[in-house]
Ligand code: AMP
């Protein structure tokens with residue numbers, strides 16, 4: 001008999017059979033999640049961050065008519081004399097919203113302000129800094145100008161009939177402005193998906209109550225709330241579910257009746273997985289994915305009726321990592337938009353980072369600008385998946401790809417800034 005225990009595959013192994021990588025997990029999510037179907041018509045302010053349902057066609061040109069880009073003088077370019085200084089008669093003024101009524105003929109000019117309509121007969125605006133007022137009140141302008149200068153042409157921003165915002169676009173502040181520039185007060189957007197979430201664990205206590213021996217406070221529901229609150233979804237907090245099959249089944253059935261996406265934390269590590277798995281098997285279907293990332297390797301993915309279920313790990317850092325890497329893309333698809341790829345930025349590592357090849361690691365970093373305005377990044381200290389302060393001190397993930405085998409100070413790494421979701 002040997003005196004050594006042959007260990008089973010576990011989360012400390014760099015790689016194990018049946019693992020899928022990050023991009024494969026994202027591809028599976030993209031293939032499974034169906035966008036919400038229903039739409040609603042809302043005032044455009046309420047459409048911020050929502051997903052546009054139908055392409056928006058411009059009902060008219062923006063700007064509607066030619067106007068001045070500068071304060072100066074509107075003239076017909078033919079009034080200028082090659083190689084000489086023309087002296088033009090000022091016949092009136094044009095202001096934004098108060099056009100000049102008459103035409104501007106040869107030898108004449110109209111004092112014009114930014115945004116004012118170009119008078120009939122004029123085709124050019126001379127900046128006031130490039131004109132002189134003569135003692136007799138005439139306006140002196142040299143010939144060093146070209147036709148059309150300082151004029152914003154009709155339709156130069158948007159042409160009538162053009163598609164300004166495609167369907168499936170998440171509406172940005174600029175999009176709201178563009179809609180308003182077209183005079184549109186309402187837009188049809190996809191309804192907000194409903195996301196229900198709960199924590200699992202017999203050890204969890206509610207904040208604001210005394211802590212009994214062996215218990216810990218439930219932090220996951222707070223970090224999850226914070227991340228969800230930044231996304232265009234309606235949130236249902238289902239509290240803590242205790243580690244038993246009946247409670248789990250009841251929580252899942254309740255969540256499935258109300259939500260498009262159900263998120264749980266905990267109860268998916270080996271030995272505990274059985275709390276969620278049989279409940280899901282009863283009510284819907286489930287897959288248990290081992291993803292080659294650290295932290296956050298196990299993820300349960302399932303469907304209950306028309307709801308998607310994502311069972312995140314219990315460790316607080318793993319919750320935030322898997323939420324950012326998998327739940328945010330799932331919500332993108334659910335909202336009717338496409339998945340936003342992670343925005344990775346190169347940075348110089350200030351620290352030595354330990355890493356074995358096999359999995360993609362999300363270490364927590366603090367990115368700052370160096371003296372040359374380039375990004376540099378240091379780690380936040382202890383990197384265990386229970387060290388939640390490593391997340392609150394960080395401003396980015398240091399993303400170390402599968403094949404990386406460690407980083408020396410000065411090496412280039414990729415960072416992913418905490419963004420709209422974190
Ligand atoms: P589990 O996957 O349920 O075994 O949880 C893994 C670790 O995360 C355990 O140490 C749990 O106590 C901890 N954990 C699970 N859920 C929470 C939670 N909601 N808040 C804080 N820690 C948790």
Ligand code: MG
Pocket residue numbers: 200201202266267272314
């Ligand atoms: Mg647990």
